[in-house]
Amino acid sequence: MLQEDQPRPLLEVRGISKRFAAVQALKGVDLDVRAGEVHCVMGQNGAGKSTLIKTLSGVHRPDEGQIFWEGEEVELHSPTAALDLGIATMYQELDVVDGLTVAENIFLGHERATSGVLHVKQANATARALLERLGHGGLSPSREVGSLSAANKQIVSMARALSRDTKLIIMDEPSAILDAGEVENLFRVVRELTGQGIAVVYISHRLEEIRQIGDRISVIKDGRSTANGLHVTETPKAELIRLMTGRDVANVFPDRTPVPADAPVVLDVDGLELEGHFDKLSFTVRAGEIMGFAGLVGSQRSEIVETIYGARKATAGRVSVNGKVLTPGSVSAAVDAGIGLSPEERKSQGLILDEPIYRNVSLSTFERFARAGLLDERAERHAAREQIEALELRPADPDRPARTLSGGNQQKILLARWLVHGTSVLLLDEPTRGVDVGARAEIYTLIRRLAEAGTAIIVISSEIEEVLGLADHVLVIDDGNVLTQTTASDIDEHGVLDLVMKGSAA
Amino acid sequence: EGGGAQPTNATVDGNAAEGETVVIGFSGPAADHGWLGAINSAAIAEGENFADVDLRVAEGTNDANLQISQVEQFINDGVDAIVLLPTDGAALTAVATKAMEAGIPVVNVDREFSSPAAARTTILGDNYGMGQSAGNYICERLGDNPDAVVAEIAGVDSLPLTTERSEGFADALETCGLDVDNRVAADFTVAGGEAAASQLLAAAPEIDAIWNHDDDQGHGVLSAIDTAGRDEFFMVGGAGSANAMELIKGGESVLEATVVYPSTQAADGVRLARLIAQDKAMSDLVEVEVPKRIVLNAPVVTSENVDQYLPTAFAS
Amino acid sequence: MSEQKTPVAEQPSAQTTAPSPSGGSGGSALQSLFHGSSARSLGLVIALAAIFVIGIITTGDRFLSGDNMLVILRHASIIGVISIGVTFVITAGGIDLSVGSVMGLTTVVASLASVQMAATQSTWLLMVLVALAVGALAGLINGVIIAYGSVVAFIATLAMLVGARGLAEIISGRRTLLVTNTDFTGVMRADVLGIPVLVWIFALVAAAGWFLLNRTTFGRRTVAIGGNLEASRLAGIKVKRHVVSLYVLAGVTAAIAGLMMMGRTTSGTSTHGLLYELDAIAAVVVGGTLLAGGRGTIIGTVLGVLIFSTLTNVFTQNNMDTSVQALIKGAIIVLAVLLQQRFAVRKERKAKAKPIRA
Amino acid sequence: MSEQKTPVAEQPSAQTTAPSPSGGSGGSALQSLFHGSSARSLGLVIALAAIFVIGIITTGDRFLSGDNMLVILRHASIIGVISIGVTFVITAGGIDLSVGSVMGLTTVVASLASVQMAATQSTWLLMVLVALAVGALAGLINGVIIAYGSVVAFIATLAMLVGARGLAEIISGRRTLLVTNTDFTGVMRADVLGIPVLVWIFALVAAAGWFLLNRTTFGRRTVAIGGNLEASRLAGIKVKRHVVSLYVLAGVTAAIAGLMMMGRTTSGTSTHGLLYELDAIAAVVVGGTLLAGGRGTIIGTVLGVLIFSTLTNVFTQNNMDTSVQALIKGAIIVLAVLLQQRFAVRKERKAKAKPIRA
């Protein structure tokens, strides 16, 4: 709660409510943010964090409640209104335009121009300075954003927020697609900002990060404030988790069950090569084994699993599943052979946002619920519902369009898809990106359970801790090359970081 | 034009005799319906008839811009004569004038230029006259019944020629106190005629006479009449296709008559262009030059005179 | 982020198109299916009713007579069959501009003297087979160019529009070929239970289309591909193959429409089907199928076709000038879409009013 | 992320279309701008060159003569100007089917006796103003219906296509109106430095279009809206207003084309511009502008227009049957797009071969 001796808050939110069609996303949320602080907003998936910040950035109009900016009540009826006040937002979903250059993206909406004519040089120079300040001086301002990796797009998005004359920067899960090194860099920038008196509202599901960077914390649960302005240093982790989830979660990785020595090799990757990305890659994954891919963002881990899956056509080498060699470049062959992929960008690669949950769950299997091409929706729905319940997907309504789910729950849909399918190899590209603590533990348990049932699993994660905690074996990858292959217990976070730092310096 | 020599007025045989080879450019609208298809085919056939004619045919188009550039191309190529059936007479006047100024005689077919200087010779079907002929025929048949219901199925309504035909029709009907009670427009196609006619028949439960502007779309019109099972009226066609004339000859159809709109205009144009380019004259005229303007008749073909017209009718 | 490639106009509707939740208690599939489109269809039904009322007011009983209704239906049937095929293509996020042209081509080939001669010697079904084969082949070419050649559907089918018309002209020698096979015309021009065969065909194709789109894996794949092509591909759906089959389907409906046209006009010519592609797309989109793909409704398409055909009928009944018709038609297209959207929004609002807690 | 609503055909090309990074060392903006489209334009230049070679082989020097080049350019100029406007609309993810129709309407209104009379009494520029006003107004109506009425652009402009043609017919009484103002026709039909005014206008509009698209906020926002509408909105761009202005722009280019047509034909009629919308869209997309929006190229559009117009010229030079022409044209549309994609892919491969770590 706001203390009497504190200065007037920069931003004050009182009793904000917001309803979408059938969902009451916010039911009276309070928040106060002071200049120069990092204010963390926490809550489970679907708690309403993104909705809250969208009301603060003028995207959604709240149904009820008031917003005060520097003590004055304001109405934010458009993104421009918020930007004009000095509120800049990095949205959870990447908000860059692929067809424009880095500099053009940064200045989109407030272009460096005289009567409409662009100052390309000036914009590029300013952009370069901004990028340098963000520790990414190597990113060319004239490069087209469509050719950048997701992490670099995030940098562009941050540069855009910084390019405005802002007093408050809202970051909705900025670290979700960043690796350890990038997160360090992000924190450096955040500290620099707060040093200048700029306030930062920071949303993340990574509790460790909050401890490192946050000053105060507000917690939202089911659209209601359950805590407001707690001091980070005074709030134990367990307390936070209780405030978010209403219960205790042991946020530990499930115990490993040793892979039997005679477990058969399920996935055999032999001399796989994708021109321009990686070459001569060989490794095997045995039944019941979890293989972790560690590495920096941009180390081509996604490309590797996508090539195994046939989504990209390998230029050389072969992939076999249970001894059966797969047709290169054919996803359907891979799926038929029993491989499943949960892709990196779930919205664009994974989900049909306007279709109901159950159809998203059954996207790879609906043929199974058909006789002579005629769908048995009852059976399909039943199978989907089982997984929805098993994964505690919220809302548990199979007919709700996937678009209206929170990020973590959308991720669960993808897992449910392959659970219905029952694959023998599961490729998980960033499976816990944007997933809350509670759900994370559930997903870890689930992955482990699948492994115990004999599934061979590859997990890519930018959180080294997660790779080490979850996997049996770890491949440390840099720029498409395997630096080390080792059992997870033989290496620690620093070991991995040292390896990749050395690798990329070379 | 024509060089220095005096045109010669040879006999028909003399005119047919092979002369120096002339290049004739032909450009017309897109052959998107039977009559225009026949116009094109007849022109090409006429060109092939003469060993001394090298006929260049430009892509049929309904776009004045494209047709202008085709004529410009003919001018550049220095053809000996141009036969032009314009998509729109007024729109092609300027470029035709340019051709004439460049010394290339232009034979204007069917749709008249807005300036007499744009063509060496103009050969026209008579659209207004065509409507008049149809109207007069209907007047003759129904003149004693001022309450008679007359319907009209026009062609492409956006074309000026359709407006002319309809005006001629309305004016002729007026002379016997009739008017057009129901009017629909099709698009010169079979399908369009069918669609328009079936709607028309539904809208007018009792009809005495129908004038349909085009025999090609008339095939569709007759299908619709057949489908509706109606026969209380008689119908007059337009353009004069062979199919229509066969039906008139057979006498079983509601189609009693058709107004000829010559589909050989462009072929005539090619002939005249050849004569002009070779400095010949029209053999049946005493005049030693090809005339400036020829308006073709729009006769009504009935079962009585059909045999006379069948040979020149076009197969749609 | 998903808004990304949506056409400009989609922006606000994207918010309102989320199919309504069918209630926390889990309504049946049937229920949810109808729910989704019924609100939009209601707008169309109202538009159609309004046109009917105008028809009745201006022309009285004549408009409502059984014969006139059959005129409307017969007129709707040919474009209707094409529209069913186009609905599938558009639902999958594609477009087919060549249907009218392909239809013309099928009528020309099936009316060729040689084909008709062979048909007379064997059975009229031969003409049907030939037409279907031509339509399927044209669709196959479209599909392969689009799916395997990665040419945008708009351009690939535009090329087919131009090319098929040219081919039809060459084959027919730019003449109208008469259909003389009386078995064929007899069947196509007959009535069954007082309803013309053409109308029956339309009804059958529409019913089959509804079933295919809503009840089969084929339909599910179509919607999935239109909703998110990349996700469908990564889920293991053979996207390219399916896309090809969609254009083949559109080609086949064009061929069926061609056969109906041959029956209706007893002729085959390259001008059959001129500009039908625009009429079909207009009917499909006015009907509520998303031009961007991911949502398709056969019922909406049928209503869309009926609206246009009834409109034409009312115009003719009132002996209206063709230019004025065009002006009014333009206005009505916009109004019908606006009306349909209004209802979809209302539906959404109602859902808001009785919140369902998940 | 961008795949979602992309039309079916985009799938594989979406992977290959990522413009090449212009090098980590930071090439100049100009360099990167040209880089992006140059690979695709190369394919077009090759296609154009191939048509030229065929022209030269089959017709020799006559084809290459300056006069013939001017014939090609004059023909290209009118459709070219329209295509520039359409490029903007398509780049923003929209479409405008009404440009041809609106062009016809502007010629009719500007050629009305009353307008010409007033122009004779004052200045011929009055006719220009009237035409521009009509075009802008039509575009405004399109834009408002699309942006504020949320009607899909395809349908809204289809309605305008039908409606504007009807209105033009009513106003002109379906007659061709003669342009008698000799000041106007004098200017429009003149040559400057041996080049026709029409060609100058095309060159100016194209240059202005290039500048507007690549060097101004307006252009960059157009790309942004086509590429990611939601992101554009979040960045504070007034998306609706911008969309309206895009359709106004297309209307204005249609009006300019109308004026050129009036100059060229010395007439105004409702049939001017018939089917120009399809020609323009074909030229724009063949030129390399993404039909789904988010990438536009004026240079590509100009090349696309020139390809079609040179092709027509070569056809006529060779006295080719019109139906065969249609067939070949269809094939060439597909080939041009395939060729252009091939080059884009090659470029991409090259870029991949030397990965750049940012």
Ligand SMILES: Nc1ncnc2c1ncn2[C@@H]1O[C@H](COP(=O)(O)OP(=O)(O)OP(=O)(O)O)[C@@H](O)[C@H]1O
């Ligand atoms: N446009 C929308 N339409 C309908 N419901 C929505 C919409 N946006 C969000 N919701 C719903 O509002 C609730 C809050 O969502 P929100 O995205 O704010 O959650 P979040 O706290 O950001 O979750 P996460 O951590 O997963 O990002 C969820 O139940 C979600 O399904």
Ligand SMILES: Nc1ncnc2c1ncn2[C@@H]1O[C@H](COP(=O)(O)OP(=O)(O)OP(=O)(O)O)[C@@H](O)[C@H]1O
């Ligand atoms: N379309 C593209 N064109 C050119 N380069 C690209 C393209 N997409 C990605 N890259 C580059 O390829 C590299 C790999 O990118 P990506 O981020 O997908 O790797 P990753 O190992 O999967 O990382 P993550 O840890 O996020 O999974 C990066 O250097 C990126 O800049």
Ligand SMILES: [Mg+2]
């Ligand atoms: Mg969120």
Ligand SMILES: [Mg+2]
């Ligand atoms: Mg990746």
